[in-house]
Amino acid sequence: MSEISEPAGPRFVFAVDLGGTHLRVGLLDDSGKIHHQIKRQTPKEDSPDAVVNALVTVADEWRRAGYGPIVASAVMVPGAVNADQSVVLQAPNLPSLINLPFKRLLQERLGWPAVLENDANAAAIGEMWRGAARGCRDVVSVTLGTGVGGGVVLDGKLWRGAHGSAGEIGHTTVDPFGGLKCKCGNTGCLELFASATAIARMARESLAQFPGTTLSAENLTAEKVYEAGRNGDELALAVFKRAGTYLGVGLANIMSLIDPEMIVISGGVVNGWDLFQAEMYREVSERAFRATAQQVKIARAECGDNAGLLGAARLAFDQMG
Numbered sequence: 001m002s003e004i005s006e007p008a009g010p011r012f013v014f015a016v017d018l019g020g021t022h023l024r025v026g027l028l029d030d031s032g033k034i035h036h037q038i039k040r041q042t043p044k045e046d047s048p049d050a051v052v053n054a055l056v057t058v059a060d061e062w063r064r065a066g067y068g069p070i071v072a073s074a075v076m077v078p079g080a081v082n083a084d085q086s087v088v089l090q091a092p093n094l095p096s097l098i099n100l101p102f103k104r105l106l107q108e109r110l111g112w113p114a115v116l117e118n119d120a121n122a123a124a125i126g127e128m129w130r131g132a133a134r135g136c137r138d139v140v141s142v143t144l145g146t147g148v149g150g151g152v153v154l155d156g157k158l159w160r161g162a163h164g165s166a167g168e169i170g171h172t173t174v175d176p177f178g179g180l181k182c183k184c185g186n187t188g189c190l191e192l193f194a195s196a197t198a199i200a201r202m203a204r205e206s207l208a209q210f211p212g213t214t215l216s217a218e219n220l221t222a223e224k225v226y227e228a229g230r231n232g233d234e235l236a237l238a239v240f241k242r243a244g245t246y247l248g249v250g251l252a253n254i255m256s257l258i259d260p261e262m263i264v265i266s267g268g269v270v271n272g273w274d275l276f277q278a279e280m281y282r283e284v285s286e287r288a289f290r291a292t293a294q295q296v297k298i299a300r301a302e303c304g305d306n307a308g309l310l311g312a313a314r315l316a317f318d319q320m321g
C-alpha cells in the first residue's frame with residue numbers, strides 16, 4: 001500500500017521591504033532563516049506598475065534558480081494599510097500606491113497569496129518572533145528612522161486599530177505649545193524630536209549657540225551628529241539629550257496607556273543609545289507610574305534592518321496556516 005504525502009521540507013515566503021528609496025526582498029523559511037536577499041533602488045518613477053514589475057523580475061529570477069517552494073508574498077509598505085489589509089491608505093514616500101487594490105495586484109502578478117502590512121507593524125512582529133521581544137506577549141516597538149514609527153502587539157497579536165492606523169507613536173504629541181509643525185498636520189509630534197531628520201534639524205538650529213562645535217551646516221546628517229557626539233562634541237551631546245528627553249516623554253505615555261512587557265527601540269537613531277538613554281530613562285521614571293516604569297523593559301532591537309522582513313514573513317506563514 002502506498003500513500004501520497006506532501007514532501008517534507010521548509011516552505012518559503014517572498015518577503016518585501018518596500019521603502020521610498022530601496023526595496024529589499026528576502027526568501028525566508030518558517031524558522032525565520034533568510035536564505036536569499038537582494039536590495040535594489042525603488043523605481044524612480046512613482047508608479048505601482050514599476051514597483052510590481054521590479055518584484056516580478058526578482059520572483060522570476062528566483063523561480064528560474066529553483067528556489068522554493070514559495071507559498072506567499074508578504075509586502076510591507078511605509079504607510080497605513082486599510083482594515084482588511086488590501087489597500088494602502090497613506091504612504092507619503094510612495095503616493096502612487098494610495099487607494100489601489102495593491103494586494104490583488106500583487107497576487108495577480110506574483111502568483112502567490114499576498115499579505116500587506118505597515119512596516120512598523122511588521123517590525124514589531126519580527127522583534128517578537130526572532131528579536132529582543134522573544135517570548136513577550138505585550139510589546140510596543142518604536143522605530144527611530146527618517147520618521148518615527150510604531151507597532152503595538154497585544155496578547156501576541158498585532159493591534160491594528162479600528163481603521164488600520166494604530167501605533168502611530170511618532171505622531172503623538174510631546175510638545176503641544178512649542179509651535180513646531182509636523183507634516184501630519186499636528187504640532188509637537190514625537191517625530192519632530194526623536195527621528196534622524198529631527199537630530200539633523202536640531203543640530204542645525206543650535207550651531208550658533210555652540211561656536212566650538214566640529215559640526216557645520218553643510219550636509220548635516222544624524223550620523224554626523226552621532227559621530228561628533230561620540231567624540232564629545234557639546235552640540236551633538238545636547239541634541240541627543242534633547243531627543244532622549246522627548247523620547248522619554250513619549251515612552252512614558254505608551255507605558256501609561258498600554259503597560260507592555262517590553263518597548264523595543266529600533267532604527268538608525270538607536271546607534272546613539274548611549275548618548276540619549278540617561279535622559280530617556282529619567283523622563284520615564286518621572287512621568288510613568290513608578291511600579292510600571294520599574295517593570296517595563298526598554299530594549300534595543302536585535303533584528304536590525306531585517307525586523308520587517310521577518311515580521312512580514314511570519315504574518316504570511318500565520319495566514320497560510
Ligand SMILES: [Zn+2]
Pocket residue numbers: 170171172182183184185186189191
Ligand atoms: Zn505628526
